[in-house]
Amino acid sequence: MSNVKAIEKIEPREIRRKLGLNQQQFWSKIGVTQSGGSRYESGRNMPKPVRELLRLVHVEQVDIQRIKREDVEVIEYLRAHEPELLKTLRKSAKAKGKKAA
Known part of the structure; x- marks a missing residue:
């Protein structure tokens, strides 16, 4: 926010x-x-x-x-039903992004 x-x-x-x-x-x-x-x-x-x-x-x-409706739907599902998994995936993606930079 x-x-x-x-x-x-x-x-x-x-x-x-x-x-x-x-x-x-x-x-x-x-x-x-x-x-x-x-x-x-x-x-x-x-x-x-x-x-x-x-x-x-x-x-x-x-x-x-590059954003597809399907991507948004997956994120919405994870946010509603698997918030810990979403948090873990975000951390992993962020860490991978830092390694590539």
Whole structure:
């Protein structure tokens, strides 16, 4: 939850500039037009789904093109029925990611 609050405090324009992207490059990755993104950067209220996509794609660096509904369903199942297994899998994946880096 702290990530969500952090993204609310950070201006999208600031994130975009830190990434070195123009408006078209930045906003198109989350399905927002350049003109719509410009309005958000100018202070227009950003809907929560857009804010969450911005966080996932540009802050967490998630490639949303690779996510499938099946992946989400598996995570939802594990979260509801096997929370300890999900925790173990996350730890293993994180450790493997650090070794590869």
